[in-house]
Amino acid sequence: MDRQYLAARAMGIPEQVVLRVTSHIRAERLASAFPLLKIEKKATRRGEFYLFLCIGTDEMVNKAKSILRAVGCTPIDVVPEDEIRRMVARAEIGTYGTNALTYRPRPSSELEDPYYIPDSQADGCRSSPDAYNRLLYWLSATGQGSWASFSHACVELQLGSADVHGLSSIYRNMRLLGHLECSEDGAKWTIVPPTEVTPSSEGGVCFISGARTPSFLDWVSGRTNVTSITQKAGGPDLVRLQRSVSSPDTVQQAGRVAETMLGLLPNPRSLMETLGDAGRPDSTRFAVEVWDEGMYVPCQLRERNGRYIAESGLYRLSQDRHRFTLYFDSDSQRWLKGDWYTLRFLSEYTMGVRYDAVCNDSTSRLFLPKQSRLPLIYERPLVLSSGLLPVSVSGGSWLCYEDVSPELVLLLASLLQIRLRRQLLDV
């Protein structure tokens, strides 16, 4: 079909004129009558350029003229399509559909590394307790997903307000509480089935970990008295049961798991085996920093004969808006990814750093310096001993774990070579 165009002279910035013309045509619902607009992409030095409005039928010529005049263009004549090339010679032509959609690329995401924790080691944002409960309901109903879907749900529930660092902390807290597990790279998660856990303290009122929904909680309430306790550190409520629901088909029984779990965990020298391989980063693509005495310091990452020339340690690799924290083991030449506190612990442990802790036997509380927060696999038993996330105390410099039995304390201290101080007062 030979299209006809009304040629016109225009002044100004071509893209802006296109916008005026197409807006006018759309406002008058005439996109089907004038489907296309072609323009010279570059105006002359005097700001002039040719514009060509496709006309569906001859009857619309006058209407086309009035539209172009209304936006400040000067109509010339109706020409066939092949005349356009002759009129503009070698100039570049742009084509626009008047009924075209507006191009909208997907916004690029900052939510790259689910393990990324910034220098400030954020605790996670403090939001409405009910928002955390709803997050767990949504996670339970969805069953599985990606780090991106987790982050999106947090933002939708106004947890973390798109602060990616706060979201990583929430992700970690969910794992500490035994609600979620994730893939080695943290990119995917699955919900854990409902689980009854017996805390470390004597006279154990058990609590529920894992999947839960409002209807599930109603079911539990029908079988025993239930008490919900708000987590002070930001997480779904701790749901305590007066007694076991004794329904192993529905709720699995973990029992008094904290001490047993800690007893099975690897010593720090074997901790690397719990981490996933991150592949081989291209040293030319990233800006590299190494963790040194509590902060990141720029460094060079060189390769020679297929080997990285670098010390073992925690590294941060950055490229544009992407950041990854990885542990490099120089002996095996492996880059490992995992929980940030695990990578930091590995880095410091291999340098001979040992952590301190304070324990108050009268209150069954264990205090760890916030700067020495433990790897997730060691911290989880501490959390599961009470079902409560650790709380910042003493001006934010210490983390307090509730209901930690003396047996658990000794196991931990022995496993991680922690210097333990006992006192009768909290820090």
Place this chain on the structure above:
Amino acid sequence: MASYDQWNSAITQYVTSGIPRGSPVYLSIDGAVLKEIGEMFSLPTTHGDEWPDDFVESVRSHCVVNAAVNLGAMNALDSGGLPRSVGFLALMVLSAYHMMEEETEGTVISEINYFTRLNRLLGFAVERGRPPGLAPAGVEEHLWLHWNSWLVRNGWLPSARKGDAIANRYVAYPLSQSLLREADRERLERIYRKGSRDLELGRDWDRDQVFRWLCISAGQMGSAHLRGLFAEADLRRREALADAAFDVYTAVDWQDEGSQDHGFRQRRLVGGLYRTEDPVAGTIDYLLYVREPRRARGLQLTVAKGSEACYLVEERRGWFVPLWAESPDGGVRYPVSGDPQFKEAFLPSRAFWVLVQDPDSPESGMYATWGMPALGEAFLLLCRAELAGQMAILKDEGLISWRAAPPLRGHPGWVEYRDCMVLSPNWGDLVATEPDLVESLRPRTTASVSLAGGLNVSCQGGWLEGHCPEVTVFTFEDAVNLRITGVGSEVPLFEEEVESSGPARMPGLDPGHYLLQVYARGKPITQRILRIISWESLQYNLPSKRYSLGLGNWYVEGAMLKRKSKEVSS
């Protein structure tokens, strides 16, 4: 012999099996399908493998009382929550197929001809006119509407619809369900074989390639009926026809030209691509992503690559878990074992692939060959570098745009066009240097409804109350209306003219099922289902495969310690 309820349940499961949520369901039932259902569900039969006769007998025994159709027997839901009318409606569709089988080309379809066949199937001596119990006209319509409502409540789009003309108005319901007759399937196989001998049709093409070839070749098909099928304008019906035609293609035994045995067919599983990205290593891989046909559900299939065999495990409805990395060039096959129905899986040889965002989790950044993008949806085009010229023309003509097009490390000769979006409907005059690519990208609709954001619970088919999605209509039309009604209601809750590409101003929606319809010039041009779920009705969902941390002979999942051979409790 299987009971009516057994057939009712089996047919419902069969027609919905493998259909993604939001897609239409066709109650397309003929003799061959009844045999397949009988085999698949191991339905007891008293006549060897004469399941079609058994089915007819079971419907008669349940639905005919005192020599008349008893519509009351089909009004309720069965104990499994399925409409009890499906068996009877399937018989009505079977009657439509019988009519079409017996018609010569050019015979007018009429209610008289249709009901003659239906009377015969129901065992009534009266041949002309509606069967006893099915008068006056339209008395059975509520059964179709109930079926349609059930589909919508379970996340699928209904396809059964009333005719526009007064004549055939209600016969249109069963006729709208028929896709390919048995004779059509046989004819198509002959067409495929001839196409292959004439070197016009490849033997390792994918669904879209095959359907495009059929549409182009329709003019040379001897059958007016087939020509009409492949000129179908309704997009959703075209997609269903494409699936049905491709089903026939994958069952062609190219090695056995003389095969006339259509009772048992070995089929090939078709693969697509699933994109994965390693941001640390900076690599992109495309994994073999095999489609799960409905017949394969519940089977233990393995696919072998060299000496290794992998189980084909369902990842989501209609797809198996992605396997190993492949070159986008495709053209590879792997033997499949575990069931005699399936002999191999193949990845078609292609010059381009269209990968769309994960329909269950668009924010995840994952792309795979799940289908074609909706209007307004950004997608990823993976194509050979030689097609760059055609892509440049499309961009210059304002038909398509993209954000970046980097060449790919690890896949020389291939380019990814990222965040592609079709912008314009004006493809008519384009001279295509790469016709396959152009035909694949050309938009087939003038409008779509996008649901984005909110809190989606994809496995339960809806969004949580208080966290509804943003509704956006993308359209090439000058002006459209968005209409929202509750399912089963004619009264609109919302009806307004909406701008293209901008979010619609939505009312708050209570838990329930809603139909979102877009109208242009007074006619519906597209629709979508939206379900709002109450928090109280949420059920937790445990995936069969879950992550855990391995510790020697133990593994940790949440608070649970499990020995790798047995569980422990302390």
